[in-house]
Amino acid sequence: MTLNIRNPEADNLARELARIDRTSITDAVIVALRETIRNRMNKEKPRKTAQKILAKHGLSFPPDRKPVPREAYHELDHDLTGDE
Template sequence: MRIPEADSLARRLAEIDGVSMTDAVIGAFREILRARTQRETPTETARRILEKRGLSFAGNRKPVPPDAYHDLDHDLMGRERGCSLMPALSFR
């Protein structure tokens, strides 16, 4: 490989896996492509976690209103302190 860092990384991976550098690089590319094409959305992740526990989303559920995040932020940090745990989600 022409780039020293790429060469070093490929050699380390090949050594760890006990394969040739070519096979290590091909395997790494396959893993990366699989991971990037099979990413879950947050909703899919939540659904998967709920299903593992025998639960599911309510059919008539509605999105959480933005004010709920503001209230939760203040409940977690203490209203009197006026701190914001999630300043980007403060809607007031």
């Protein structure tokens, strides 16, 4: 199976990465794809980030904390912009 890069920007990026890593274009693409997949799979959720920040200051979410309803974000948006 072959990978054919037809997009000039993608081709340039693949070549640049291969040059930096001193490897083939194929290996550069494989490494880039693996790293991107790993990063996306391990991306921290906002709730986890908030928990870490709170813990750093000796705080935590209350155990009975409920998520903010989606409607609240819409209401906040209108409050911030002054729209009704």
